[in-house]
Amino acid sequence: MIHPLLVPGILGLPSWLDFQPFLVTGLALGGVYALSGVGMVVLYRATGVLNLSFGAVGAMGALIAWSLTNHSTVPQGVAWLACILFSAVVTLAYGMVFGAALAKRDPLVKAAATLGLTLVLLGVMDLLWTTSGGASRSITLPSDNSGFMIGQIQVVWTQVIGLAVGIVMTIVTALFLRYTKLGTAMRAMANDREITATLGVPVRRVEAAAWFGCGVLSGIAGLLLADLVALDATTLTFLVISSVAAALIARLRSIWITFVAAIVIGIVDSMITPIQSLTNYRDMTPFVLAAAALLLFSRRGSVPLSGEGL
Amino acid sequence: MSNHQQLSRIRVSLALVAAVGMTVLAGCGSSSSSSSSTSTASSASSTSSSAVASSTSSCGPKPGQAATGTPIPLGAINTKEPGTDFTDIENMEGAYFACVNANGGVNGHPIKLFKLTEATQPAQNAADAKELVQTDHVVGISGSSSIIECAINSSYWQKLGYYVIAAGIAPECYATPNYADVNMGPRYSSDGAVQYVLSLKPSKIVFDQSNVPGTGYIAAGPAALASAAHVPITQLTENVPISDADAVALKEVDDAGPDGAVVLNFTPPEALVILQAAQKLGLEDRVKAWACSTPCDTDFLSTTLGPKWNDKFFVNAELTPPDPTNTPTMNLYKAILKQYGSDVSGGIGSFSEMGFTMGEIAVHALDGIKGAYTMKAVNQAFVNVKDFNTGMLCEPWTYGHYPLHIANNVDYTVTPDNGKMVIKQGCTAISSVDPQIAAYRKAAGG
Numbered sequence: 086m087i088h089p090l091l092v093p094g095i096l097g098l099p100s101w102l103d104f105q106p107f108l109v110t111g112l113a114l115g116g117v118y119a120l121s122g123v124g125m126v127v128l129y130r131a132t133g134v135l136n137l138s139f140g141a142v143g144a145m146g147a148l149i150a151w152s153l154t155n156h157s158t159v160p161q162g163v164a165w166l167a168c169i170l171f172s173a174v175v176t177l178a179y180g181m182v183f184g185a186a187l188a189k190r191d192p193l194v195k196a197a198a199t200l201g202l203t204l205v206l207l208g209v210m211d212l213l214w215t216t217s218g219g220a221s222r223s224i225t226l227p228s229d230n231s232g233f234m235i236g237q238i239q240v241v242w243t244q245v246i247g248l249a250v251g252i253v254m255t256i257v258t259a260l261f262l263r264y265t266k267l268g269t270a271m272r273a274m275a276n277d278r279e280i281t282a283t284l285g286v287p288v289r290r291v292e293a294a295a296w297f298g299c300g301v302l303s304g305i306a307g308l309l310l311a312d313l314v315a316l317d318a319t320t321l322t323f324l325v326i327s328s329v330a331a332a333l334i335a336r337l338r339s340i341w342i343t344f345v346a347a348i349v350i351g352i353v354d355s356m357i358t359p360i361q362s363l364t365n366y367r368d369m370t371p372f373v374l375a376a377a378a379l380l381l382f383s384r385r386g387s388v389p390l391s392g393e394g395l
Numbered sequence: 396m397s398n399h400q401q402l403s404r405i406r407v408s409l410a411l412v413a414a415v416g417m418t419v420l421a422g423c424g425s426s427s428s429s430s431s432s433t434s435t436a437s438s439a440s441s442t443s444s445s446a447v448a449s450s451t452s453s454c455g456p457k458p459g460q461a462a463t464g465t466p467i468p469l470g471a472i473n474t475k476e477p478g479t480d481f482t483d484i485e486n487m488e489g490a491y492f493a494c495v496n497a498n499g500g501v502n503g504h505p506i507k508l509f510k511l512t513e514a515t516q517p518a519q520n521a522a523d524a525k526e527l528v529q530t531d532h533v534v535g536i537s538g539s540s541s542i543i544e545c546a547i548n549s550s551y552w553q554k555l556g557y558y559v560i561a562a563g564i565a566p567e568c569y570a571t572p573n574y575a576d577v578n579m580g581p582r583y584s585s586d587g588a589v590q591y592v593l594s595l596k597p598s599k600i601v602f603d604q605s606n607v608p609g610t611g612y613i614a615a616g617p618a619a620l621a622s623a624a625h626v627p628i629t630q631l632t633e634n635v636p637i638s639d640a641d642a643v644a645l646k647e648v649d650d651a652g653p654d655g656a657v658v659l660n661f662t663p664p665e666a667l668v669i670l671q672a673a674q675k676l677g678l679e680d681r682v683k684a685w686a687c688s689t690p691c692d693t694d695f696l697s698t699t700l701g702p703k704w705n706d707k708f709f710v711n712a713e714l715t716p717p718d719p720t721n722t723p724t725m726n727l728y729k730a731i732l733k734q735y736g737s738d739v740s741g742g743i744g745s746f747s748e749m750g751f752t753m754g755e756i757a758v759h760a761l762d763g764i765k766g767a768y769t770m771k772a773v774n775q776a777f778v779n780v781k782d783f784n785t786g787m788l789c790e791p792w793t794y795g796h797y798p799l800h801i802a803n804n805v806d807y808t809v810t811p812d813n814g815k816m817v818i819k820q821g822c823t824a825i826s827s828v829d830p831q832i833a834a835y836r837k838a839a840g841g
Contacts, residue, residue, distance in 0.1 A: 103649055110642050111642075114639065215740055223699060225671075239676050241675050241676065313641070314668070315636065315637065315638075315640065317636055320638055323638075354642075355641075358642040358645070359645070364631070365606065365632060367639075368638070
């Protein structure tokens with residue numbers, strides 16, 4: 086009988102020991118993807134909008150935080166709050182203006198409209214925070230400077246925070262949806278918006294809360310990803326792809342499946358890195374996993390059509 | 396609630412949202428006000444700019460007297476896309492020309508630089524070249540730096556008789572008769588970085604670079620050097636922009652091993668995210684040495700990385716290191732950058748040095764023209780540049796009628812030292828073990 090830990094070596098893969106640090110980085114990124122994915126799913130279920138501007142909004146928030154930290158006397162904590170506040174306000178403003186105007190349009194139109202916001206924000210970021218030449222920016226959280234060892238693996242506190250925030254926000258969101266009046270209204274809207282409205286639920290206010298919450302999450306995710314990945318407008322904007330994939334795997338319905346899918350995407354993406362033959366294809370991970378999951382669901386006939394709550 | 400009340404509520408909400416948004420943007424405005432404080436700083440620096448003016452006045456023949464003759468139109472094409480941006484190069488050349496124009500110009504003529512960008516799209520490159528020739532009527536090309544421009548346009552320039560002065564990347568920038576570069580480009584600069592780490596006797600080298608066109612050509616140089624030294628080399632490529640720097644840094648260190656060396660060939664922002672990730676994960680001491688090709692030679696990189704990388708990270712420098720150098724040319728470069736280089740976002744560094752050097756060469760060539768500034772006269776002047784001391788390179792620069800041009804093939808190695816880049820190794824010839832270097836030296840009679 087072959088010991089499981091010897092299998093990688095036999096297949097010409099790096100040893101399990103070599104994989105371990107990648108597991109840590111994958112878990113951290115997966116946690117932040119989960120945070121983003123949960124925000125997107127909740128918003129989709131409450132408003133019918135797949136918010137593709139999630140990454141761009143967080144990116145601009147992070148760049149604002151960078152500017153406040155580096156070009157003013159604003160304390161770092163206030164700069165982070167400004168990032169979250171900006172993301173929340175922009176997302177809410179978009180939701181109030183365009184969300185309402187597009188409420189009766191096809192989901193595809195609604196999603197495409199958020200791409201419009203993405204492009205506008207990308208343009209503004211390119212204008213205000215030019216990336217010309219050799220300079221670049223970075224956000225360093227205090228948690229980057231300390232960590233601990235697990236065996237021979239260095240774990241930085243920011244990585245722990247990335248995973249923890251993903252877990253905590255998923256649990257908090259689940260509890261919020263289950264036990265609060267607003268959460269119940271959101272779940273009701275997820276099932277049937279029209280009936281919910283006829284029952285006297287203030288649909289607009291519930292939608293506004295969903296937009297605002299999604300914005301807050303995009304600000305938090307923007308800050309964490311700016312530290313864990315890079316403070317670059319394009320990079321952060323398109324990192325949303327991994328979260329979208331996780332949300333799609335969950336059929337834009339279950340925040341728990343979104344959470345698990347995001348963690349899996351983060352881990353697989355990272356664990357592929359040391360495998361020479363696959364490393365250049367790792368950017369495909371979210372697409373491949375999402376496509377595989379959707380194919381599997383459709384083959385097993387387990388695609389829920391309606392009525393399944395968050 | 397009536398519709399009217401609802402509408403009022405929405406309006407109030409929108410007003411609140413707008414107010415909060417404005418507050419946040421006003422906070423961000425400290426960034427804009429940092430722009431305006433940059434302007435204020437500019438005015439502050441223009442207060443001190445009398446001091447600067449005296450040092451920049453040496454860039455032209457008539458200090459303080461603006462050139463009023465017919466403009467000499469030159470053109471440049473630079474890559475600008477996410478993860479790769481070379482526009483500091485043409486912007487710095489533009490700054491140099493602005494200085495020359497403000498101080499008498501070239502025989503009384505100001506130089507007008509048409510700066511175009513491309514995003515690694517062949518059709519766009521071809522269109523840019525045609526726009527420069529047919530719309531802007533440029534009489535010379537100087538200041539180009541693009542990932543694929545040479546590959547796309549080399550035959551076009553050759554057919555029209557343009558001799559391009561560039562900071563090259565693609566093989567055609569070095570292996571064709573109508574391009575000559577002030578830099579060594581990624582291949583020979585990577586050669587330089589690998590050559591230095593080989594002197595540290597590593598057990599293995601990991602060479603990692605951006606996954607862009609031409610990686611095979613670049614990788615051939617380091618591979619030849621490592622092979623000649625009997626040191627195994629692993630070649631890696633990364634998609635840019637890098638979205639998983641922690642994993643990339645871990646992979647490089649794991650592949651190299653404790654006695655190995657990691658050599659990077661990325662633009663500064665990409666190199667920075669890898670090195671910062673390595674620093675965060677405590678990987679800087681897990682290999683014998685880290686090295687990088689020329690783009691990493693910027694103060695901002697050494698400042699951002701901090702002292703942990705002092706004498707641990709070695710960067711090939713194709714041009715004279717600016718920090719420890721106090722020559723009239725270097726001081727002029729810094730003064731021009733300060734006074735005219737507001738759009739050179741990277742500041743002091745290889746990219747702006749390249750732009751400055753190309754400006755110097757172009758002005759030197761144009762200065763020697765006695766008649767009209769026609770396309771033919773300008774390009775003849777460009778190709779005839781011989782043994783011109785730019786003050787920014789290890790050796791005098793020559794264009795010449797050669798089938799290939801690697802005009803800059805002797806370089807420095809620098810290392811971070813508390814926020815500055817200092818010289819680790821003086822001018823050293825890139826090894827002729829690279830067959831292209833050997834071919835050029837033979838063609839140029841070196």
